[in-house]
Amino acid sequence: MSAAPISDFRSDTVTKPTPAMRRAMAEAEVGDDVYGEDPTIARLEARTAELLGFPAALFVPTGSMGNQIALRVHARPGTEVIVEARSHVFHYEMGAMAALSGLLPRPVFGPGGRMPEAEAEAWVRPESVYYLPRTSLVCLENTHNFAGGTVLPRAAVEEVLALARRKGLAVHVDGARLWNAAAALRVSEASLVAGVDSVMVCFSKGLRAPVGSAVAGSEAFVAEARRARKLFGGGMRQAGVLAAAALVALEDERGRLAEDHARLARLARELAGVRGVSVDPESFPTNILIVDLDARVWGSANDALGKLRTRGILAGAAGPASVRLVTHADVGDADVDRCVAAFRESAGMS
Numbered sequence: 001m002s003a004a005p006i007s008d009f010r011s012d013t014v015t016k017p018t019p020a021m022r023r024a025m026a027e028a029e030v031g032d033d034v035y036g037e038d039p040t041i042a043r044l045e046a047r048t049a050e051l052l053g054f055p056a057a058l059f060v061p062t063g064s065m066g067n068q069i070a071l072r073v074h075a076r077p078g079t080e081v082i083v084e085a086r087s088h089v090f091h092y093e094m095g096a097m098a099a100l101s102g103l104l105p106r107p108v109f110g111p112g113g114r115m116p117e118a119e120a121e122a123w124v125r126p127e128s129v130y131y132l133p134r135t136s137l138v139c140l141e142n143t144h145n146f147a148g149g150t151v152l153p154r155a156a157v158e159e160v161l162a163l164a165r166r167k168g169l170a171v172h173v174d175g176a177r178l179w180n181a182a183a184a185l186r187v188s189e190a191s192l193v194a195g196v197d198s199v200m201v202c203f204s205k206g207l208r209a210p211v212g213s214a215v216a217g218s219e220a221f222v223a224e225a226r227r228a229r230k231l232f233g234g235g236m237r238q239a240g241v242l243a244a245a246a247l248v249a250l251e252d253e254r255g256r257l258a259e260d261h262a263r264l265a266r267l268a269r270e271l272a273g274v275r276g277v278s279v280d281p282e283s284f285p286t287n288i289l290i291v292d293l294d295a296r297v298w299g300s301a302n303d304a305l306g307k308l309r310t311r312g313i314l315a316g317a318a319g320p321a322s323v324r325l326v327t328h329a330d331v332g333d334a335d336v337d338r339c340v341a342a343f344r345e346s347a348g349m350s
């Protein structure tokens, strides 16, 4: 008996490498990257820097390490980092900025994951008061994961850049899914991050590479980032096998992300008609959808996940009464149909 099909909407990180990636990995030219001798990593770093419009980039094992390296380089211990309250760097990185770099997060809530510029400004500590900590940095997230894959348009970035210039702060962008933001806005990735001090991007999410992220910035930033990567245990040896897959990801997969977004938009529209589900499809412009559930129909989010699981749909909880669904290359139109049917059946509609 063959196993029932599973449609995995938990995350775009579940994507498996493509045959082209596996071939590139098998054939990659490699060397010891701690000695600066891996030509495939060098090519990936150069291509990433070019796409992002920065002089240099550094390959790192994970997005979390990339963010933490950037924070470490920009900010001195004991200083404050202004972050959006639901940002990955604050919410999901295990207090790393405090544990690894002695930094104090200053979370401010922004609707849709945007950085509320006026509120952020109110939290920049005055240099004139010697007994307050200094503010060193503002972090942005584009797209914003927890807010539902929301996009920070260039104008929102500009506002924060203007604040940072007025106050002498650095700006780091967590661009784990910057590729999705660029695809949704139909602009280049570089246009979204021009003028910031550093950006982190992931190859291992919607772009399907098995491992890897990068941080980009000035030559001086990357030189320091290389030291911080070693400090954090992220100096890798023949990791060109990983960079090879990431290079394929950059060339083959960015153009495909609009398909994930279109599937998500359809999923959102169809789920909006299901009993006990509330969702505004307009609020989810990329590949992450969060639906709120009426407890009288669904019970808790965990109850809902159980009902969906028995119908072959894997999703994640986004709160006590909300469920998160993510589209990616390994879920197609038939998976979206199956997901909608599973919601309808679970809600007693068919």
Ligand SMILES: Cc1ncc(COP(=O)(O)O)c(C=O)c1O
Pocket: 061, 062, 063, 064, 065, 067, 088, 089, 141, 143, 144, 145, 174, 176, 177, 202, 204, 213
């Ligand atoms: C917005 C954002 N930033 C950073 C990360 C961290 O990436 P990694 O899982 O590679 O550490 C994630 C992971 O999902 C993310 O969604």
